[in-house]
Amino acid sequence: MSDIIGIIIAATLTLIALSQLFKYTRIYRIAEMSSIAAVVANTTVVAVITIITKSYTPQLIIPTILGLSYFSLFAGKYRWISRYPIAIMVGVGTGITLRAILQSQFIEQIIATIKVFTTFEPFNFINALILAAGVISGLTMYTFTDKYSKELNAVRIIGRVFLFIAMGTLFATSVYGDYTLAYNRIKFILDFFTGKLF
Amino acid sequence: MSIVYKKYIPIGITAITGVIVLFDYYVKIPEINSASTILTSWGTHLSYFAVLISALMIVRQSIPKIIKQEKDWYFYGYMLTILIIMSATGFISGIASSNYSWWYNNFYGPVSTTLMAIMGIYLMSASYRAFRIRSVPVFGAMIACIVVLIATAPAGPVWFPGFGTLSQWIQAYPSQAGIRAFTMAAAIGTLASGIRTLIGLEIGFLGAKEDKD
Amino acid sequence: MFIQGRIVVGVFTLIISAFILFFAYTSTRGKVWGIRKMPQIDSIDDMIGRCTELGRSVHISCGIGGLTSTLAPQTIAALSILRYVATKTAKMKTRLICTTSMADHVPLLNDIIKTVYQNENALDQLAPDTIRYFGSAETLGVCTILGREKCGASFLVGAWTSGAVTIMETASVNDCITLFGNARTGSYYVFPFANDTLIGEELFTAGAYLSKDSIQIGTILGQDGGKVIGIIVLILGIIMRLMGGDITQLLLR
Amino acid sequence: MVKLIDFIDSSYFSHIMLVFIAVLFIVRPLGLPVVVSEQTKSFIDVIESLKPGSNILIQYDVTVAMYPSTGIPTEIMLRHVMEHPFNVMIVSGGPEGPKLLEQFLGGKGNYNIQEMKGRVYGQDHVYLGYIAGGETMYVSLGSNVHGTVVKDYYGTPIDDLPMMNKINTYKDIDLVIICEAGSDQIDGSVRVWATTYGRKLIADIGSSQYTATLVYYPQLVKGIINGVKGGAEYEYSKGKPGPNIAGSDPLTGLLFLNVGLIILGNILYYSKKRGIIK
Numbered sequence: 001m002s003d004i005i006g007i008i009i010a011a012t013l014t015l016i017a018l019s020q021l022f023k024y025t026r027i028y029r030i031a032e033m034s035s036i037a038a039v040v041a042n043t044t045v046v047a048v049i050t051i052i053t054k055s056y057t058p059q060l061i062i063p064t065i066l067g068l069s070y071f072s073l074f075a076g077k078y079r080w081i082s083r084y085p086i087a088i089m090v091g092v093g094t095g096i097t098l099r100a101i102l103q104s105q106f107i108e109q110i111i112a113t114i115k116v117f118t119t120f121e122p123f124n125f126i127n128a129l130i131l132a133a134g135v136i137s138g139l140t141m142y143t144f145t146d147k148y149s150k151e152l153n154a155v156r157i158i159g160r161v162f163l164f165i166a167m168g169t170l171f172a173t174s175v176y177g178d179y180t181l182a183y184n185r186i187k188f189i190l191d192f193f194t195g196k197l198f
Numbered sequence: 199m200s201i202v203y204k205k206y207i208p209i210g211i212t213a214i215t216g217v218i219v220l221f222d223y224y225v226k227i228p229e230i231n232s233a234s235t236i237l238t239s240w241g242t243h244l245s246y247f248a249v250l251i252s253a254l255m256i257v258r259q260s261i262p263k264i265i266k267q268e269k270d271w272y273f274y275g276y277m278l279t280i281l282i283i284m285s286a287t288g289f290i291s292g293i294a295s296s297n298y299s300w301w302y303n304n305f306y307g308p309v310s311t312t313l314m315a316i317m318g319i320y321l322m323s324a325s326y327r328a329f330r331i332r333s334v335p336v337f338g339a340m341i342a343c344i345v346v347l348i349a350t351a352p353a354g355p356v357w358f359p360g361f362g363t364l365s366q367w368i369q370a371y372p373s374q375a376g377i378r379a380f381t382m383a384a385a386i387g388t389l390a391s392g393i394r395t396l397i398g399l400e401i402g403f404l405g406a407k408e409d410k411d
Numbered sequence: 412m413f414i415q416g417r418i419v420v421g422v423f424t425l426i427i428s429a430f431i432l433f434f435a436y437t438s439t440r441g442k443v444w445g446i447r448k449m450p451q452i453d454s455i456d457d458m459i460g461r462c463t464e465l466g467r468s469v470h471i472s473c474g475i476g477g478l479t480s481t482l483a484p485q486t487i488a489a490l491s492i493l494r495y496v497a498t499k500t501a502k503m504k505t506r507l508i509c510t511t512s513m514a515d516h517v518p519l520l521n522d523i524i525k526t527v528y529q530n531e532n533a534l535d536q537l538a539p540d541t542i543r544y545f546g547s548a549e550t551l552g553v554c555t556i557l558g559r560e561k562c563g564a565s566f567l568v569g570a571w572t573s574g575a576v577t578i579m580e581t582a583s584v585n586d587c588i589t590l591f592g593n594a595r596t597g598s599y600y601v602f603p604f605a606n607d608t609l610i611g612e613e614l615f616t617a618g619a620y621l622s623k624d625s626i627q628i629g630t631i632l633g634q635d636g637g638k639v640i641g642i643i644v645l646i647l648g649i650i651m652r653l654m655g656g657d658i659t660q661l662l663l664r
Numbered sequence: 665m666v667k668l669i670d671f672i673d674s675s676y677f678s679h680i681m682l683v684f685i686a687v688l689f690i691v692r693p694l695g696l697p698v699v700v701s702e703q704t705k706s707f708i709d710v711i712e713s714l715k716p717g718s719n720i721l722i723q724y725d726v727t728v729a730m731y732p733s734t735g736i737p738t739e740i741m742l743r744h745v746m747e748h749p750f751n752v753m754i755v756s757g758g759p760e761g762p763k764l765l766e767q768f769l770g771g772k773g774n775y776n777i778q779e780m781k782g783r784v785y786g787q788d789h790v791y792l793g794y795i796a797g798g799e800t801m802y803v804s805l806g807s808n809v810h811g812t813v814v815k816d817y818y819g820t821p822i823d824d825l826p827m828m829n830k831i832n833t834y835k836d837i838d839l840v841i842i843c844e845a846g847s848d849q850i851d852g853s854v855r856v857w858a859t860t861y862g863r864k865l866i867a868d869i870g871s872s873q874y875t876a877t878l879v880y881y882p883q884l885v886k887g888i889i890n891g892v893k894g895g896a897e898y899e900y901s902k903g904k905p906g907p908n909i910a911g912s913d914p915l916t917g918l919l920f921l922n923v924g925l926i927i928l929g930n931i932l933y934y935s936k937k938r939g940i941i942k
Contacts, residue, residue, distance in 0.1 A: 111662055134376060340926060384615075397432070404490035
């Protein structure tokens, strides 16, 4: 029984959410509010359970106190106390990011571009040159100096073309999965009305 | 004086924390390595408290709307009801229980998958407008997009032989170059932004530049 | 003491950081560095001005990047933009709506927006529901806001998933201009759909550019130094490879 | 005329066309041709060239929201692997993996594994469940399986499972199959299994990961299944039409609709600009 009710709720919410495509109506807020409530409830339950079980660990006593200081946000004038936990979080995040960012996103990309040059055979060589030229002009597009602006602007346009070609390509390869999802939802609604789901 | 504990001490904390976590990656010094592990676990623990604050904020914003019976107040009532029922179920019977997952699966599941589907539908109407040739770069994007779309369609290569090879070439060279330039520049931007944060220049997260009381 | 395989990365990090610090240092000594105009960032003022004229509200969201994750710098860059936008809306008496999907952001947003409005003596303009938390259902919530509360501009900055398309399309139906700034490769293909874009590194420079502070502008020039190093290493590597050498092993040390 | 063009320019036109094409192809499938791509062919070849009794590790990281685009294609792959006399060890790096895989192992999916004769849990396939830790976890799993995992998904100690006695380190694993959707973890998996441990690697991934994976083909990743498209090619070459082939028809329609809309958009844009249509 609860399965059938579940399917009916799911189909109704799906239809309501899809209705937003054609016209925004107030009924759409039911779908919005349902999912917000579910998401917030879920994260809150997980957070509370974790806080209750973990806060007694000696290692985590300081962050527990700092975490409680977040509540100073509601105290108006003493809002600044909440900056201490934020400062720690930002420090951790920045440190973690700076660690490996150049390894995977900079050096390995350079290596991959160098390795494309294998032979002097014209077809391979020209392709490799296109790749290298694209990378270099793309990087030039991102320079911010106002010197040599005439010369640089010409290269910047070429770089922009490469960046946009990448956007077009990634769009074409990615929409495939998104259309699968769209088609599956339409099929779900059709199956619901033809009674295949029950 | 107040600027010291409102601004300078937090900046110092960020810098010290950041440098410890950063150095942990490069060196094998037991003190730094364990300090970094502890700090990382602090960060995770602190974000649970942020969740509490956020939930509290939602409740604080909704209740006045319901009491004053503002426009659409009953939607907020509905939200609070589900929020309370679901949290109670979670606390009483645990998050692994079937009661709890019934609520989660039927109230969030369909909407989240529908949202992905809506995104797919919107991508089509967005591409109709976005790939109108207004400049040279967009022309490149459009050509690449059409070639790869045709080659990706399961029956595409049958009807348009040759597009498969062309699409592979585009993906392997010009498009790859664009992605690489984007990634490399983003890496440098991230590094610069991180350094600005650590030396106390880019402190968007610490309120305004100066506090007036 | 140093871990094998990470030395060259460390050296690169040091060199690029040194570049950035050098340019910042010369700026403190009074040297003024020029940077090119970035029309996308300058358009922020126009977008807010348009909202003020039409009597509409401004929407901003700082993305999905948690503060302790590797997306943190993107979020911090977005927060710099938020601070600028909030200052403008406070001055121009335009309504601001700030949404978020990350609980991490909520205390930050509260602090920043309240402090900015306090500095502009505009705390009375701040509606209690200026900051709204939606969890991972943010897209749904923003679509409602854009439709119901007549937003004239929507700033989607920080790390984003491709779900931003939904917001942009809803915005275009509701005659709302979007600025999309993002540096995540996964949602790279979303850029063509926004009215204005901050592609990748441009997002990180926005905060420094908007500050109009000579030291921060100096650091932007330092970033150029990093790119020049990258290009030089790349060209050297290619030449060496064509002559039969191999630089790649060295780079992986 | 102006009204018609305004209607086409609005989003409603493309929404209606999309729903129309999807419904049309669901109701009346055309049976459009399928071309088996090189990557899919080599994917199947890698599996079929393995000796009987080989040990396979499947890394199952599919999420609920992406299941239609990635999960369904993995079902045919799982079924194909299970049909051969291999030892299959499955592990999930994402929390949503177990619930989805349970459907398959329990026979609720599109392909019924319970019907397959001769498959005994613990002797020829084992499911280790969800293990947190991402890339670090896979590194330690490769160096010492029994040290990383103590119990399987159903709570049995893995030392009691006869199959697990044959697998101790990465050296005992002959093939690694990645099933991945949504997360940006393909690079990490390639780093661990192909670069560090030098294992033979094939990938069954969602189409959003395809470009990222193509970089490694064919040096590190020996074969790729590209979402539902790859699934359809898989079913076609195995001669077993299933949900993927059924799903690939509407997709051909939708992708060509998209191409048509882009071209139409440009024609209308230029006609308006040049004043051909007023």
